[in-house]
Amino acid sequence: MKKEKVDRRVQYTKMILRQSLIELLEKNPISKITIKSICEKADINRTTFYAHYTDQYDLLAQIKQELFDDVSVYLTNFTFHENESESVQLLNKIFEYIKQNSKICSVLLNDTTDTAFHEQVMVIVQKLCMEQLTKKSFNQNIINYIISFAATGSMGLIRKWLDTGMKEPTYTMAEIILKLTNQGLTAFV
Amino acid sequence: MKKEKVDRRVQYTKMILRQSLIELLEKNPISKITIKSICEKADINRTTFYAHYTDQYDLLAQIKQELFDDVSVYLTNFTFHENESESVQLLNKIFEYIKQNSKICSVLLNDTTDTAFHEQVMVIVQKLCMEQLTKKSFNQNIINYIISFAATGSMGLIRKWLDTGMKEPTYTMAEIILKLTNQGLTAFV
DNA sequence: ACAAAAAATCAACACGCTGTTTAGTAACAA
DNA sequence: TTGTTACTAAACAGCGTGTTGATTTTTTGT
Numbered sequence: 289m290k291k292e293k294v295d296r297r298v299q300y301t302k303m304i305l306r307q308s309l310i311e312l313l314e315k316n317p318i319s320k321i322t323i324k325s326i327c328e329k330a331d332i333n334r335t336t337f338y339a340h341y342t343d344q345y346d347l348l349a350q351i352k353q354e355l356f357d358d359v360s361v362y363l364t365n366f367t368f369h370e371n372e373s374e375s376v377q378l379l380n381k382i383f384e385y386i387k388q389n390s391k392i393c394s395v396l397l398n399d400t401t402d403t404a405f406h407e408q409v410m411v412i413v414q415k416l417c418m419e420q421l422t423k424k425s426f427n428q429n430i431i432n433y434i435i436s437f438a439a440t441g442s443m444g445l446i447r448k449w450l451d452t453g454m455k456e457p458t459y460t461m462a463e464i465i466l467k468l469t470n471q472g473l474t475a476f477v
Numbered sequence: 478m479k480k481e482k483v484d485r486r487v488q489y490t491k492m493i494l495r496q497s498l499i500e501l502l503e504k505n506p507i508s509k510i511t512i513k514s515i516c517e518k519a520d521i522n523r524t525t526f527y528a529h530y531t532d533q534y535d536l537l538a539q540i541k542q543e544l545f546d547d548v549s550v551y552l553t554n555f556t557f558h559e560n561e562s563e564s565v566q567l568l569n570k571i572f573e574y575i576k577q578n579s580k581i582c583s584v585l586l587n588d589t590t591d592t593a594f595h596e597q598v599m600v601i602v603q604k605l606c607m608e609q610l611t612k613k614s615f616n617q618n619i620i621n622y623i624i625s626f627a628a629t630g631s632m633g634l635i636r637k638w639l640d641t642g643m644k645e646p647t648y649t650m651a652e653i654i655l656k657l658t659n660q661g662l663t664a665f666v
Numbered sequence: 667a668c669a670a671a672a673a674a675t676c677a678a679c680a681c682g683c684t685g686t687t688t689a690g691t692a693a694c695a696a
Numbered sequence: 697t698t699g700t701t702a703c704t705a706a707a708c709a710g711c712g713t714g715t716t717g718a719t720t721t722t723t724t725g726t
Contacts, residue, residue, distance in 0.1 A: 297673055297722065319508050319534065324712060333675050338714065345508065420662050429641065430653065434665065436637040437630040437657050444629025445622050452618065464619065468626050472661035473609050476623065486693065486702050513683060522704050527685065 302340060304330045306351050309344065313395045318348055352396060356404035359385060363408060375412050376462050382408060383458035386446065394450055397443070406443050409465075413438040416469060438469045491529060493519045495540050498533065502584045507537055541585060545593035548574060552597060564601050565651050571597060572647035575635065583639055586632070595632050598654075602627040605658060627658045 308329040312321050321344055327334050341347045362385050368374050382405055386393045397403055413435050421431065442465050449461055467475035497518040501510050510533055516523050530536045551574050557563050571594060575582045586592055602624050610620065631654050638650055656664035 293724095295673070295723065301674080322712060323714095334713085335676085335715085336674050339673075343713090416662065420666055426665065429645065430665075432641075433634050433637055433650075433653055434657065434662070436633040437654070438661075439630075440633025440636075441626040441628075441630025444625040444632075447629075448622055448625040452621075456618065461622075464622055465626070468623065468661060470661045471663050472627075472657060472659045473605065473623070474660050474663075476615065476619075477609055482695095484694065484702070490703080511683065512685090523684085524686080524705085525703055528702075532684090 298340075301332060301336060305332060305337065305340070305347060306354075309347055309351065310392055310395055313348075318344060351392075352403065355389075355392065355396060356407070359404040359408060373466070375416060376459075376466050378408075378412055379462035379465055380459050383446075383449075383461045386450065387454055387458060390450065390454060397447055397450060403443070405446065406439060409442045410435060410439045413442070413469060416466075420470075441468070487529075490521055490525060494521060494526065494529070494536060495543075498536055498540065499581055499584055502537075507533060541592065544578075544581065544585060545596070548593040548597060562655070564605060565648075565655050567597075567601055568651035568654055569648050572635075572638075572650045575639065576643055576647060579639065579643060586636055586639060592632070594635065595628060598631045599624060599628040602631070602658060605655075609659075630657070 305326060308326050309321065312325060312329060323334060323337055323344055326344060326347070327337050341350070359382075363378060363381055366377075366381060368377055386405070397405070416438075417431055417434060445461070445465060445468075449456065494515060497515050498510065501514060501518060512523060512526055512533055515533060515536070516526050530539070548571075552567060552570055555566075555570060557566055575594070586594070605627075606620055606623060634650070634654060634657075638645065
């Protein structure tokens with residue numbers, strides 16, 4: 289399907305509005321950011337803003353969606369090493385992506401689970417569960433609780449890693465998540 | 478220290494404003510709730526609102542703080558059974574509290590970790606870690622990651638339990654959290 | 667090169683909400 | 697009963713929003 293060419297003015301407008309919101313979010317919560325302030329920073333007319341977005345929350349949602357798409361592409365274009373767990377490689381890629389894009393990730397991973405990473409980690413954890421919980425018949429609700437625990441926990445861990453300067457190697461972090469998901473504290477005893 | 482008696486008018490004003498915001502939050506996010514709408518619902522003058530709160534975010538923060546204090550008191554006034562893990566009993570109390578106050582908890586546990594429960598669960602998990610990770614010398618950062626994983630994961634699990642109608646008994650949920658924290662998926666194999 | 671279309675700008679407008687001030691009223695506590 | 701405190705009501709200036717219509721600029725297609 290032929291990709292429709294987007295007018296260069298539209299590309300610029302969206303790029304500069306997104307960049308402006310990201311920069312404002314570094315210092316303020318979304319609730320304190322006005323459309324007026326975004327447009328002033330971007331040097332874009334307010335009517336132009338309304339031509340593309342409903343409000344600042346819509347703009348933020350579209351930034352997140354763009355990130356989601358970018359992460360999906362990033363993880364899809366990937367060749368696994370045969371001699372390693374696929375999960376640990378995928379988690380490693382996620383941490384690598386976050387490290388490469390730490391500025392925008394710091395802003396977007398704000399006490400929220402509706403991010404691209406949460407969904408990707410959900411998929412990984414679900415796969416692990418399916419691999420390990422096949423011998424017993426479990427209540428689907430319990431499985432969902434387990435998945436929620438591991439996926440949300442991973443986001444909390446990722447948040448912490450971001451907030452404390454990302455000192456540890458990405459592969460180490462991927463291993464920690466896998467260990468905690470599979471064996472909890474006993475993996476570290 | 479003698480507890481200062483609060484004027485009944487102030488007690489009523491704060492109670493009705495808090496209740497009004499909670500009810501509005503059932504249907505709308507905080508960003509869409511105006512001070513005007515809170516005051517209309519409460520039938521309280523706007524100047525009175527400003528006498529007590531800075532804005533709707535301040536009101537919400539104080540509601541959360543009140544909940545935090547209430548939870549702390551609830552968990553402190555508690556006698557442990559000797560023949561059971563203290564952690565599972567505390568977790569059970571947390572789930573009981575949430576069940577008894579599910580209306581306000583549904584509203585307040587909104588993709589956020591800055592809640593009373595997160596902090597309480599942090600304390601429990603920290604204790605578990607201290608109990609089990611004493612034989613080895615771990616990087617404090619790694620311990621913090623483990624705590625973040627388990628505490629945030631617990632919040633995700635609690636959120637899920639709330640969202641799906643709280644069908645399972647509170648004690649079952651407490652046990653699931655403990656199992657996942659201690660042994661991860663292997664506890665369910 | 668030129669014309670049509672698209673995107674952005676500009677100015678204006680009505681509206682809604684905010685945050686403050688002042689005077690008056692009602693409730694509370696001593 | 698009285699003084700104090702808390703709340704109400706009205707008014708106000710200011711700010712931001714969302715929309716409209718005309719104009720300008722840029723882009724695209726012929």
